[in-house]
Amino acid sequence: MAKPKSNNVQVNISIPSEWKIQLENLARIYSVEEGETVTFLDLMRRGIQEKYQLRDKDNE
Known part of the structure; x- marks a missing residue:
């Protein structure tokens, strides 16, 4: 079975x-x-997400 696309x-x-x-x-x-x-990239993602109040489709 094929891996689902991200x-x-x-x-x-x-x-x-x-x-x-x-x-x-x-x-x-x-x-x-x-x-x-936790990586520095994780922190960057979190910061962007919090600053702009972005949500993942999965978390809605």
């Missing part, structure tokens, strides 16, 4: 290297607090 798209952006370092440090802190791995 509705996700990949977007490439540039951010200052200092932002990435800061986000990686925050991600380590969140990982410990949440008891699971």
Whole structure:
């Protein structure tokens, strides 16, 4: 059986290297607090989602 297609798209952006370092440090802190791995990309997704109040179709 074929794997179902994701509705996700990949977007490439540039951010200052200092932002990435800061986000990686925050991600380590969140990982410990949440008891699971959180990446700097997860933090970026969360920030965008919260700032613009975006919702996944699955969560509506």
